[in-house]
Amino acid sequence: MLRGFSILFAFFAMALSASENARPQGLMWNRSGLPATLPLLIKTNSGTDFFLNLRDVNSDKVVFAAYVRGGEFFQVLVPPGRFELVFASGEDWQGEAKLFGANTHLFALDQPLQFRATMSQRRGHMIDLTETSGTTLSDLAKCQRLALDPESLRSRSGQFDPLFRDPSGAPEAWPDMPAPRYEVETHVCS
Numbered sequence: 001m002l003r004g005f006s007i008l009f010a011f012f013a014m015a016l017s018a019s020e021n022a023r024p025q026g027l028m029w030n031r032s033g034l035p036a037t038l039p040l041l042i043k044t045n046s047g048t049d050f051f052l053n054l055r056d057v058n059s060d061k062v063v064f065a066a067y068v069r070g071g072e073f074f075q076v077l078v079p080p081g082r083f084e085l086v087f088a089s090g091e092d093w094q095g096e097a098k099l100f101g102a103n104t105h106l107f108a109l110d111q112p113l114q115f116r117a118t119m120s121q122r123r124g125h126m127i128d129l130t131e132t133s134g135t136t137l138s139d140l141a142k143c144q145r146l147a148l149d150p151e152s153l154r155s156r157s158g159q160f161d162p163l164f165r166d167p168s169g170a171p172e173a174w175p176d177m178p179a180p181r182y183e184v185e186t187h188v189c190s
Helices: 002-021
Strands: 026-030 038-043 049-056 062-068 074-078 081-090 105-108 113-117 121-128 136-148 182-189
Touching: 026 074, 038 113, 038 136, 062 074, 062 081
Parallel strands: 038 121
Antiparallel strands: 026 062, 038 074, 049 062, 049 081, 081 105, 081 113, 113 121, 121 136, 136 182
């Protein structure tokens, strides 16, 4: 019986070790305390994976981590702020403590990047790591607008009322209308 537990424990330990070193994909963790809502796209070549850290320039703390599999489309949402982007790259992922082992290549982008949102835009960045001559950075903005759902302009009886309510009349005279509904539409903008 004790031998059975030993074998089971050894199998569990090997499985745990293998799962720690398996190639993850996407968001690893967000310790910023803020919601991740701003776009970051990274273009890479196959054969080399990347572990990305976002270091908050104000606090000098790493607040976000993501794993990028080389050659695969990568998009992640990040929190608002101004961050230094620090990359570790390699081929043999060995977990966050060892990164890619002795063959880990560390580098950071030259300038911190600002991720921010306004009422109508979510501003992020696209990073191209495929060029041998260097890294290419592009601003990326996703615009948002509210679009009125026309079906919400119908009264409960099914009649279409484009004027909603007559503001000159008493509230009792207003048609039995539900509140208009709006949908958020998002598109890439400049």
